Amino acid sequence: MSFNITILGSASAKPTVNRHPSSQVVNFHEQHYLIDAGEGCQQQMVRAGINPLKIRAVFISHLHGDHLYGLFPLISTMGLCGRKTALQIFAPAPFGEILENHLRYFDREIPYPVEWVEVRTTEHALLFENKTLEVWSIPLRHRVPCAGFLFREKQPPLNVDKFKITKYGLSIAEITTAKRGEDIVREEEIIPNGEVTYRPYAPRSYAYLSDTNFSAKAATLCHGVDLMYHEATYSAEEQRNARDRGHSTSTDAAKAALKAEARRLVIGHYSSRYKDEQVLVDEARTLFAETYPAVEGETFFIEKRTDRP
């Protein structure tokens, strides 16, 4: 029941020797989701040991090239490799027009359908759902319409406490009832569901917030998140520059993590002027100790938490 995030790109728009533009892969229960697709993301996947063909869906925060140019080569490669499964791409308008042009000139005959799902960047809406996962949009504050993404694990199924099975002499039928979340009703007594069941672990969550100015509202929508990625293009002394360009400083990122009461913060989208991102990490840590740098090829694991001993 994995839930982890691999960083493919940690840079902002200008190319550097060692950093790629924005891109990440979320591995949730062995299903892979791509968030943003900066140039080179398919090669970065191969380097990180992730098969690009395994991407189930793509989430694009906004239509700036440094978050998108790597998607088109990826679409081509998937076709070249004979993908059959539909690929869903969640992105703001007018991505549909861009996709249509791409398919017309480059991938007219790919063997799988590519489906665009519009992300309305002013709404906090459920975009994607399966049995175990929900993905929500988070409105962000950038120069162009932009949304973050909140990956929320659904409540895991209830477990029945072994000691309570013995204590109450639960039958197989009663255990099934308890697992459904219902009370056990006997002739002589009612055993409340909470008395015999527990959640094996708390549902986990991951928030991706880039590109954006500091937004208290966005942070609030991610309240209690296990891991928050927040862009930190600039250091605190570039506050004004950051604000004018629709970006954040390391301090803004830390403030967002504090506001959200996040457990851990990952910063990235570094301006090319910072050859070493440690200055940004150190700055953020003065406000939020659990800050870590986005490093390409590295994976952040979100472990299960349980209150039970």
Place this chain on the structure above:
Amino acid sequence: MSFNITILGSASAKPTVNRHPSSQVVNFHEQHYLIDAGEGCQQQMVRAGINPLKIRAVFISHLHGDHLYGLFPLISTMGLCGRKTALQIFAPAPFGEILENHLRYFDREIPYPVEWVEVRTTEHALLFENKTLEVWSIPLRHRVPCAGFLFREKQPPLNVDKFKITKYGLSIAEITTAKRGEDIVREEEIIPNGEVTYRPYAPRSYAYLSDTNFSAKAATLCHGVDLMYHEATYSAEEQRNARDRGHSTSTDAAKAALKAEARRLVIGHYSSRYKDEQVLVDEARTLFAETYPAVEGETFFIEKRTDRP
């Protein structure tokens, strides 16, 4: 008076960990020209110590993504960095439509003009010319319209032989006449131009032939070329596969170099199945000894040749 070629990408379409798709930079007299623009070419330039802003013109052989996807991020970066100089892009139709779409959605406000010049892929035509250089199209045989490019140095200006100046007692006016290529006409005699002048070195040339089946006609158009880049996607045993897909084997590349009487051959555009390209080089060398592999980041220098001692 440099004339050298730096390999940015050596792979064919499928991404690998270590190889990038097709792209090269020709440095001719410190003017930089990009040939093909596979994904990641701007980062590869930075790695090779070539400033992406210095590219004067771009030559695109054909409209397959692995030769083109890296151009759009490069156009954006040039804008971001404040380029003012026009960028000429030589490419087959309908590149103009693709460019127009790109500019509409991604680079509406870049501070420099981007100009498309159509390459007619069935013609051997002069595409570009300045005082010292000509670039010609070479029709190729691929699955889609495709042209190679022949970079030809113009004849360098004539030098006047110092010993002949003394021997004939040439005046300044007579030296100027000789440098113009004219005979020296005196009352008592005519000194033929060839008697007192010489070319300081033979004009140099570079041919880029990718993607293509073997083409005797293309090879003939490059006759006497100093350096030929020819694609060698497959080894000789994949001859049929190569032919069906509009590609070449290492043997095809060697045959083209032989036919052209090229001085040296560089092969590239390796299929991802060849982890080590040495097998392709070895195969080509059985026919054409002066074969070298395209290795990313490496530069091939074309030195001046002179017949004078």
